[in-house]
Amino acid sequence: MIPYGRHRFPGKLFVVEGTDGSGKSTQLMLIYQWLKAEGYPVFFSEWNSSPLVKDTTKRAKKRHLFTPATFSLLHATDFADRTERDIIPPLKAGAIVLADRYIYTAFARDVARGCDPAWVRDVYKFAVKPTIAFFFRAPLDVAIDRIVSGRPQLKYYESGLDMGWSENPEESFKLFQGKILSEYDRMVSEFGLTLVDATRSIEQQQREVRQLIMSHLENRRFRSH
Amino acid sequence: MIEGTDGVGRSTHIALLRTWLESRGHAVIDTGMTRSVLAGRGIKEAKTGHTLGRLTLQLFYATDFIDRLENEILPALRSGFIVLTDRYIYSAMARAEVRGIDAPWIRSIYQIALIPDAVFYLRINTAQELVERVLTSGGGFDFWESGMDVHLGQDFYDSFIEYQTRMLKVFDRMTREYGFQVLDASTSVRRVGATLRRAVTRVIERDHLVEVPLAQASTSQK
Numbered sequence: 001m002i003p004y005g006r007h008r009f010p011g012k013l014f015v016v017e018g019t020d021g022s023g024k025s026t027q028l029m030l031i032y033q034w035l036k037a038e039g040y041p042v043f044f045s046e047w048n049s050s051p052l053v054k055d056t057t058k059r060a061k062k063r064h065l066f067t068p069a070t071f072s073l074l075h076a077t078d079f080a081d082r083t084e085r086d087i088i089p090p091l092k093a094g095a096i097v098l099a100d101r102y103i104y105t106a107f108a109r110d111v112a113r114g115c116d117p118a119w120v121r122d123v124y125k126f127a128v129k130p131t132i133a134f135f136f137r138a139p140l141d142v143a144i145d146r147i148v149s150g151r152p153q154l155k156y157y158e159s160g161l162d163m164g165w166s167e168n169p170e171e172s173f174k175l176f177q178g179k180i181l182s183e184y185d186r187m188v189s190e191f192g193l194t195l196v197d198a199t200r201s202i203e204q205q206q207r208e209v210r211q212l213i214m215s216h217l218e219n220r221r222f223r224s225h
Numbered sequence: 226m227i228e229g230t231d232g233v234g235r236s237t238h239i240a241l242l243r244t245w246l247e248s249r250g251h252a253v254i255d256t257g258m259t260r261s262v263l264a265g266r267g268i269k270e271a272k273t274g275h276t277l278g279r280l281t282l283q284l285f286y287a288t289d290f291i292d293r294l295e296n297e298i299l300p301a302l303r304s305g306f307i308v309l310t311d312r313y314i315y316s317a318m319a320r321a322e323v324r325g326i327d328a329p330w331i332r333s334i335y336q337i338a339l340i341p342d343a344v345f346y347l348r349i350n351t352a353q354e355l356v357e358r359v360l361t362s363g364g365g366f367d368f369w370e371s372g373m374d375v376h377l378g379q380d381f382y383d384s385f386i387e388y389q390t391r392m393l394k395v396f397d398r399m400t401r402e403y404g405f406q407v408l409d410a411s412t413s414v415r416r417v418g419a420t421l422r423r424a425v426t427r428v429i430e431r432d433h434l435v436e437v438p439l440a441q442a443s444t445s446q447k
């Protein structure tokens with residue numbers, strides 16, 4: 001197993017991170033369209049998307065089977081499957097991989113749930129270090145507003161109801177997101193996350209992100225010959 | 226806790242031990258790898274596809290284990306039960322190691338496990354001896370127990386021998402490292418069972434678990 005930071009691949013890995021409602025998925029989708037239009041071989045990998053683990057996760061969420069440690073480990077299992085299947089092979093082939101949420105999501109959430117920070121980092125040691133990890137930072141009230149206004153019902157684990165901080169889903173969600181945000185803030189210097197101010201317009205953010213990505217791309221594109 | 230390679234008779238002995246302990250008035254639960262409510266089914270389904278990556282499988286095992294630790298083992302221990310487990314973290318770590326997974330990594334994941342009161346290792350001398358047991362059990366060679374995913378041999382037989390030989394080696398090293406109590410599993414079930422009961426009695430006496438007098442035990446068992 002090659003540990004974090006030691007992989008050497010010709011491909012590039014760009015990931016987006018941030019609390020729910022920070023607008024990171026929108027930004028990544030725009031990056032994907034742009035790179036595709038530019039003719040780069042680009043792959044998209046989403047958090048929680050391994051077909052092997054999906055049924056287990058779904059069942060556990062529905063029946064509230066998780067503890068903080070098993071929540072963490074099952075997500076790590078999912079992530080390992082993605083790494084072995086969707087991330088490393090394209091990177092070896094020299095492609096660009098875009099990931100919506102990465103290990104920092106696990107670090108933020110699991111530590112907010114009380115898992116030991118060193119343990120969670122150990123579990124994910126096999127992960128490939130991203131070329132750039134963007135952290136879309138939106139103040140808590142902005143992010144919460146986007147989520148609460150856009151969705152009728154908050155989910156059990158998403159709002160941290162499993163922790164028993166509050167019986168009120170909205171209250172619990174706010175508390176949980178607050179803890180997650182401070183974990184992200186702590187990780188900016190620890191992992192060298194690239195901070196993007198998510199309160200600005202979508203276009204402004206996209207311009208900044210594209211510039212940073214461009215500086216890492218050589219002119220190696222797959223042309224249709 | 227009982228450890229041992231595939232086919233050495235772990236489940237037989239767990240069942241015998243359980244009945245014996247209950248007859249002496251101890252409440253017992255038994256548990257084993259991939260039996261968790263959370264991940265057991267998922268692992269079995271994933272394994273039938275044979276498409277599991279090495280790291281993914283190890284983490285799936287860890288999820289299964291921690292689920293059983295937190296939801297079965299710890300609550301039972303707190304309520305004064307004796308917990309018998311068919312394989313513990315050592316099997317998981319040995320499987321990982323044989324598959325070339327970074328040993329410090331897998332150990333750091335399992336560091337949140339509880340150190341058992343005793344580990345009984347049902348040891349067999351050679352992989353050939355295991356083959357006989359596999360064949361007489363009627364089950365035949367299993368894909369994963371033969372280590373087919375690591376491509377060690379031309380066919381199930383070659384692969385099984387090589388894989389189980391490596392497992393035995395890792396277990397021998399762990400015996401020294403973690404202080405397993407070794408039982409020779411080549412002898413008869415009766416003899417292994419008797420040795421196991423004596424060893425368990427020593428652990429129970431050491432920990433001052435008072436046995437319930439016979440009459441009382443039979444009433445509490447209905």
